[in-house]
Amino acid sequence: MVSDAGVFWLQTDPAEGCNTLWYLSDQGPVRLGPEGLGIRSRVNGYGGGALAATGNGVFVVGDDQQIRFIGLSDRTCTRLTDDPEAAFGGLVADTVRQRVLAVREFDGQQQLVAVSLDDELRVLHSGQDFYSAPAVSADGGDVAWTSWQLPDMPWVRSQLWTANFAEDGSFDQCSTWPTPKEASTQQPVFDGNRLWVLSDIGGWWQPWHLDTTVDEGQWHACQSPDLDHANAPWQLGESHHCPLGDGAWARVHYRNGTGELWLAPSPGDEGTRIARNFSDFRYLRTSGGYFYCIARSATRLDAVLEIDPQTGQARVVAGGEEPMPDLRVSLPLDIEVPALSHGEQPIHGFYYTPKQASSEMPPLILVAHGGPTSAAYPVFNPQVQYWCQRGFAVAEVNYRGSSGFGRDFRLALEGRWGVADVEDMGRAADHLASVGLVDGHRVFIQGRSSGGYTALMAMIRSRKFAAGASIFGVTDPLRLRAMTHRFESGYLDWLLGSPDTHPERWHERTPLYHADRIAGPMIFFQGGQDQVVVPEQTRAMIHAMKAAGRAPELHWFEQEGHGFRHQANQAGMLEWMFSFYRKHSRKANEQAENLS
Numbered sequence: 001m002v003s004d005a006g007v008f009w010l011q012t013d014p015a016e017g018c019n020t021l022w023y024l025s026d027q028g029p030v031r032l033g034p035e036g037l038g039i040r041s042r043v044n045g046y047g048g049g050a051l052a053a054t055g056n057g058v059f060v061v062g063d064d065q066q067i068r069f070i071g072l073s074d075r076t077c078t079r080l081t082d083d084p085e086a087a088f089g090g091l092v093a094d095t096v097r098q099r100v101l102a103v104r105e106f107d108g109q110q111q112l113v114a115v116s117l118d119d120e121l122r123v124l125h126s127g128q129d130f131y132s133a134p135a136v137s138a139d140g141g142d143v144a145w146t147s148w149q150l151p152d153m154p155w156v157r158s159q160l161w162t163a164n165f166a167e168d169g170s171f172d173q174c175s176t177w178p179t180p181k182e183a184s185t186q187q188p189v190f191d192g193n194r195l196w197v198l199s200d201i202g203g204w205w206q207p208w209h210l211d212t213t214v215d216e217g218q219w220h221a222c223q224s225p226d227l228d229h230a231n232a233p234w235q236l237g238e239s240h241h242c243p244l245g246d247g248a249w250a251r252v253h254y255r256n257g258t259g260e261l262w263l264a265p266s267p268g269d270e271g272t273r274i275a276r277n278f279s280d281f282r283y284l285r286t287s288g289g290y291f292y293c294i295a296r297s298a299t300r301l302d303a304v305l306e307i308d309p310q311t312g313q314a315r316v317v318a319g320g321e322e323p324m325p326d327l328r329v330s331l332p333l334d335i336e337v338p339a340l341s342h343g344e345q346p347i348h349g350f351y352y353t354p355k356q357a358s359s360e361m362p363p364l365i366l367v368a369h370g371g372p373t374s375a376a377y378p379v380f381n382p383q384v385q386y387w388c389q390r391g392f393a394v395a396e397v398n399y400r401g402s403s404g405f406g407r408d409f410r411l412a413l414e415g416r417w418g419v420a421d422v423e424d425m426g427r428a429a430d431h432l433a434s435v436g437l438v439d440g441h442r443v444f445i446q447g448r449s450s451g452g453y454t455a456l457m458a459m460i461r462s463r464k465f466a467a468g469a470s471i472f473g474v475t476d477p478l479r480l481r482a483m484t485h486r487f488e489s490g491y492l493d494w495l496l497g498s499p500d501t502h503p504e505r506w507h508e509r510t511p512l513y514h515a516d517r518i519a520g521p522m523i524f525f526q527g528g529q530d531q532v533v534v535p536e537q538t539r540a541m542i543h544a545m546k547a548a549g550r551a552p553e554l555h556w557f558e559q560e561g562h563g564f565r566h567q568a569n570q571a572g573m574l575e576w577m578f579s580f581y582r583k584h585s586r587k588a589n590e591q592a593e594n595l596s
Contacts, residue, residue: 002287004055005072008032009283009294009304009318010039017565021051021060021070022318024304029318033070034077038063041089041236043105044487045532045562049090049133049237052100059100059115061088067102067115080115088115090133090236096140097169103131103236108486112145114169124171125163130154130487133237137190141165144188144195151490155232155373155403155410160185160197162212177210177217184407186233191243196222196267198230198241200407205230207241207251207267223268227253232373232403232410242284242291244309250291252281254404256334256348258378261293263312274312275305279378292317296379299329323380330355330388332378335395337424337431345409347424349397350378351437356391363466363585364438366429367396368447368454372413372421372495375402386574392581393438399424399454415502417450417495418457418509425454426462442466442588444581449533449562450474456511456541459518466588467521469577472533472562475541476512483534515544523553523580525573527560553580 002008007024018038023030033039041047041061050061057071059080065087067080081088086106094101099116101124112125112134125131128147132154135144141164148158160179163171179185185199195212198205199219206229207222229251230240240252249267253260259280264271275281278295285292286309295305295314303320307313323329332350339346354362365387369376376396384394398405399421401413413420425445433440445465447455452473459468474480478499481492493499499506507513522545526538538554545552555576557569564570 002053002285002292004287005053005057007285007287007292007304007306007317008051008053008058010051011319014567017567018063019050021058023058023072024317032058032072032075033060037068037077041065041091042087043089043103043110043236044130044234045485046234046487047089048235049092049103052091052093054093054095054098059091059093061091067091067100069117078117080117080119081121083121090131092134092136092237094136094140094169096136097165099169101134101136101143103133122169125161125174128159132158132186132233135188135190137193139193142190142193142195143171144190144197146185146188146197150486151493153373153488153491153494154186155184156494157182158185160188160199160210162195175212177212180219186230187239187241189239189241189243191247191249196241196243200228202226203408204228204406207249209267223270224251225253225270226406227255228404228406229253231375232371234371234374238282239284240282242286244286244291248309250284250286250293250307250309252284254375256336257350257375257398257402257404258334259296261295263309272312274307275314278303278305295320296377298332298378298380300380323382324385327385327389328355329380330385330394332396334378335428335432337427340427345405347397347399347428348405349395349428350376351432352384352388352394354388354391354393356389358391361433361436361439362391362393363442363444363581363588364393364395364429364432365581366425366443366445366465367394368399368421368425368445368451368458369396369402370447370449370451371403372399372401372417372450372454373403373410375404383570383574386578390578390582393432395428395432395438397425397428399428414494415497415505418453421454422458422461425458426464429464440464441591442585444468444584446471446577447473452533453477453511456518456522457509459520459522460511460514463519465520467523467581467584468518469523469525469580470538470541471525471573472527472530472538473524474511474533475537476510478506478510479540480533480537483536485532488532512541512544515541515550516548518545518548518550521553521580521584522550523555523577525555525564525576526557527562527564528556528558529561532562 010019041050090103132146163174166172183201209220211218280296304318330352337347446469448471452470
C-alpha cells in the first residue's frame with residue numbers, strides 16, 4: 001500500500017503468529033504500530049484490504065476487526081470504531097476527506113461505509129449481499145466498486161457500480177453498469193477520470209474501459225492476450241493492474257499458472273515482460289515516480305519490489321531473502337497433462353524433484369489446492385521443500401475449476417465437484433508415472449480445506465493412491481452448507497447442484513457416507529477453532545471410518561483455525577505426515593515386490 005508518505009505493507013511474524021505493519025523509511029524497513037497489534041481482516045472469512053495509507057498515517061484493521069489509525073509523526077494508534085458485532089475490510093483511503101472507505105460486515109449483511117478520523121461512521125451504500133473494495137479517482141470526485149448477490153460467487157457473476165461524491169461526502173448519482181454478457185468484473189481503477197476494470201466478458205479476466213458518459217455505458221475491450229490478468233477474488237483489495245500515467249500500465253498475466261509482470265506504454269500495447277526472476281505479483285501500486293508490488297518467487301521469500309517504469313528495473317526493498325541458504329531448493333517444473341478429448345484444455349501443474357539421490361523412482365505427494373476456485377503457483381513453499389529434502393517428489397495440480405486458465409476452465413467444475421477434480425488429480429498421477437518421474441505404486445494425495453475433500457473423494461473413487469491426508473478438509477458438504485459462513489453459503493450449490501433437485505449427487509459425493517470405501521490409510525489434521533470447515537466435519541469422519549473398521553490417524557490443534565498459524569503446530573503437522581508417508585511408502589514397496 002502506498003501514499004504520499006511512502007510504502008507500507010504487512011509482514012507475517014511466525015513467532016507471534018500474526019501480521020505486523022511495516023514502512024519503508026529512508027533508513028530501510030521500519031515496523032509501525034504498538035507491540036501485540038495483529039492486523040487482519042476477516043470479512044467474508046478470507047479478509048483482505050486490512051490497511052490503507054494516507055499522507056500522515058495508516059488505517060488498519062486489528063485482529064479484533066476494528067479500524068485504527070496509526071500516525072506517522074507521533075506513532076500514536078487511535079481506535080476509530082467500536083463495533084464488536086462487525087468486521088471491517090477492503091480499506092481504501094479517501095484522502096480528500098481525510099477518512100477511510102471500508103466494507104462493513106455485520107449480522108448477515110454488508111455495507112460500504114466511511115470512517116473519519118473523528119470516529120464518525122457513515123453508511124454510503126447498502127442493499128447488496130456483498131461488496132468489494134471501492135476505488136476513488138485521483139481528484140476524489142468519483143468512486144467505483146463491484147458487488148454480487150447470493151447465490152453467486154464473485155468469479156461467476158458480479159456488478160459494477162459508480163457514484164459521485166456529494167459535498168457532504170455521501171454517494172450521489174449511484175449507477176450500476178450491466179456487462180454486455182454474463183461476466184465477473186473486479187478491480188475497478190481510475191486512470192485520471194477514465195474507469196478501467198478487469199472482466200471476463202471475453203472469456204478471460206482482461207482490461208476493459210467503461211465509458212460512463214454514454215447512456216447505459218459503453219464497454220471497450222483493451223487489446224490484450226487471451227490470458228487471465230487476475231486471480232479469483234477470494235480476498236478484498238487485490239490489485240493486478242496499475243495505471244502509471246501518460247497512458248502507461250503495469251499488468252499481471254497468468255500463463256499456465258505462472259504470474260508474469262508486464263509494462264505497457266499504452267492500454268492496447270502488450271509491452272515488455274519484466275522482473276522475470278519472480279513468478280507471482282500482487283498489490284500493484286504507484287508512488288513517487290515508481291510502482292511497487294508484492295512479488296513471489298520459487299527461490300526467495302516474498303519481496304516488496306520497487307520498479308522504475310521508465311527502465312523496468314526492479315529493486316528488492318524488503319524481504320526476498322534466500323530461505324534455504326545451505327540447501328538446494330527444488331525448482332518447479334511445468335507439467336502438462338494432455339486433454340482427454342479435442343477441444344478441451346490440458347491440465348497444468350508444477351512438479352518438484354526430490355533432492356535425495358536414489359536409484360529408484362521416488363514416491364509422489366500429489367497436492368490438491370484449496371478453494372477449489374483457486375490455483376497453485378510456482379512459488380516458494382517451505383512444506384513442498386520439506387518433502388523434497390526427504391526424498392519425495394511433489395506435484396501441485398491446477399485441476400478443472402482452478403483460476404488463471406480462463407472463464408470456461410474455471411466454471412468447468414460447476415456441478416462436478418468430487419468428479420472432475422478427482423479425475424484430473426488421477427490423470428496427473430498417471431502421467432507422471434508414465435513418463436518415468438515417479439513410482440506409480442507410491443502415490444499419496446493430500447489437500448487443505450476443499451483440497452482435503454478432493455483427497456478424500458480420490459481415496460473413495462480410486463485405488464491408485466497408497467494413502468491420503470485431509471488437512472481441515474470437507475467431509476460432509478450438506479452439513480457444511482448449513483453451518484458455513486455467508487460468503488460461501490451458495491457456493492456448495494454451485495459446486496454440486498441444489499440438494500433439493502440433486503439429492504443423489506450430494507449423497508454420492510459426501511465422503512462421510514462412504515467411509516467404508518476408503519481402503520487406504522488416512523491421516524487427518526484439524527483446528528478446534530475452525531469457523532470455515534467446522535471441527536465436527538473431521539470428528540464425524542473419524543467416527544464413521546472407525547465404525548467401518550478403519551484406523552484413521554487424527555491430530556487435533558485446539559487453538560488453531562482454518563489454516564495453522566503457529567510455527568510449532570506447522571512443524572508438528574509435517575513431522576507426523578512424514579512419519580505416516582514413510583511408513584506407508586515402505587508398505588507399498590513391499591506389496592509391489594510381492595506382486596512381482
